[in-house]
Amino acid sequence: MNDFISIKQRLFPNNYELIDGTNEVFELNIALWEFENLSELELIKRSGFFKQINGIDTAHYRLCNLQRIDEIYKNSTFRTRLFFTNGKYSTGYATHNLFPYRGKFHPQMIKGLLNIIDIKENEIVLDPMAGSGTLMVEANLLNINAIGVDLSPFCQLMSRVKTHSLSININRLDNLYKKQFEIFNILNQKKIPHNYLNEINIEDYIYYEIFLLAYLDAMGFARRSKKNIDNLYPIVIERYYRTIRNFNLARNDLELNIGTSKVLLGNALNLDIPDNSVDGVITSPPYSFAIDYIDNDQPQLEYLNYDISSLKIDMIGLRGKGINEKLKLYFNDVQESIKEMARVTKKDRRIVIIIGSNTIQTRGVELQPEIIRIAKIENLTLEMEIKKPIKGLRSSMKEESILIFKNNKE
Template sequence: MPSGGSLDIALKEAVGSSSRIRLALRQLEEVSWNFDGARSRSGFSAAHFHPGRFISQLPSILISLLSSPGELVVDPFCGSGTTLVEAQRLMRRSVGVDINPISVLISKAKTLSISSVEIEATLDRILTDFTSRSVVINTDAPLPPLVQASKWYSGSVLPDLKRLFHLIARYDDPCVRLIGEFCFSAILLGVSRETRHWGYVCDNTSPKGDPKRSVSEALFELTRSLLAAYRERDRAIAGSIPFDSLVIQGRSQALTDYVGADAVDLIVTSPPYFGVVDYVKSQRLSMEWFGHDIEQHRIQEIGARSKRHRRLAVDEFEADLRNTFQSMYVCLKAGAPCAVVFGASKSRTFNSDDIVAIAESVGFCLAGEVERQISVQRRQNPSLTTEQVYLFCKPSYDSLG
């Protein structure tokens, strides 16, 4: 298995007709894939907590080398939308799919096709309305029934959270509502009573502290960082109109229902690593406020940590991935590439090589792969220290005879 940033090129005969992929493979050999000491260069990355997210350099490099402006990039496991953000910054069209409604909210808010000037006006409106006492909001209105208010929030925090929540619900403009919901969701963990680690919220464990955290300060800091990220995107596209990014809440296995056959120029994705993270449960606080049934969505989640001890967990994970890869294959144009980032702990019964077997079983050809080190900050499991970057290709018709 290759390591440390040297791409192991194993071109199959079916890839031979694609000069783009041949050129990209040569260029990818020069990439230092470990990004030693580097943080994500996207200002969007820190705007909202999401476990196990891409470091933005990964999709940025892959999209740059494997597609052209205006082409369609798809991520069937879009998570917090890093692939979509980079596609938009690089002037590609994009579609993302995720089963998690909070992931969809995050991705939509990061990829609005409006200018940073409009973003600034929206954020200023929310801040002004929240801090102005002339805007009367009934904070005694009932909370959504799923919210464990006294458990997660101190008595000094809860009234302001109620005010912000009911304020956002009053906005008729869908863009203002979306940004408001994103901001509300993004600050929940930071102003909660849990001071240890997000994993305790994920597991619904009672918090141990009662810190005095300011909702208004958290909201102000968040709006500044979100605005900075949108300004950064606008500088990258140099005054052009950003492409819309379509984000769909749904099953990755049904990708063909969303984009059709032979329509996609590039897939860049990172499927869930088996038994490592509970993505739905990690967003417990937001799920409660927005009325989403955690168990309903957890059951549909692929590879969730909470499922790892089930007797058929590995078989179900493999079947779900195979159905997704089949759908990915159908959606891709002939000769088009598919980049997959995947990691597996040595203690797990499903490993990275199984991804290759699944991909090849539905028709993909493996064009190249590289092993990269996962930074300590990104590790969701101590034994998960590396991940593989696979480059697959859908054979072109002429290579099939």
């Protein structure tokens, strides 16, 4: 009989230590892939799942520790503090926690996927449905350049703040933070919506956007909890300030080179990006009609003076009446977007689509097989599928699929 040896010990040698909490099969799968394909030095520099290699701490592990997550959440409720300290290596690091966007990627997994699809420093990766910009942040942390496209101007704002905040001047932020109440009063009078851009020095604008996003975060929080924004704003802006400040100090300590991000307002079905210009895609389209992203962000979009109904026209998953028509239009839109991804991506590079099916809403229709079928028509070959469980009692979806395709175009 064999000795009782844990699966981790069977997969990895003793001198390769995983980050605490790496237990799920999908995490071990990505970690194994990193182990088998990256050199020791590369693992230390860019792995998302290893803690130590031959006694040397990895950059991911050091960054998460240097950011002092406990300090950022010191004024939060016990539950929130616990959530972020427990998830410090998986979801709570860099600028990922700046806005609680529903349906965002698991950041540590994205780091692993960037390794799996072999995107190197200074190359370009695209998310044509970028949401809150998780891919862009992860790419930039590895000195990879990123392009993010989304139809929602609020998503554009989130992505800009999260990526710009990775490399800002802390002294300038400190000075503005001292004026937080002055800025709050301006924001409370709706004086800095997007169309005041021209009136402000463009360099200062990226700092004002941090305060604007914190204001919109506090506004959503106030509505949900029926509390007063005047009381919530100082708590939220302090958290934003500490997150960005701590990250930038850690970044300096680690001498990290940060990639650049281009955030575009646009339609995934018609990208304003040249043919064969990106080195890979990682994206997650709406999961059929599981979430109405525009309704979800309605208060923030209205504050920013956008017309809700015109924003909905091109949203994938929101068109049509009745399940059959909705699904037909959904798959047509997904096919058009896959065609665009294949067009802009270089031959033989990878396109990753992350998708889950809410079969209660779709009356039993699974999205994954149809997306694999559509992708094949567009000359994408499925190379690997990784299943990721979705936790949480309230979720009607039990798992997501990470579909990794190769772009086989002529």
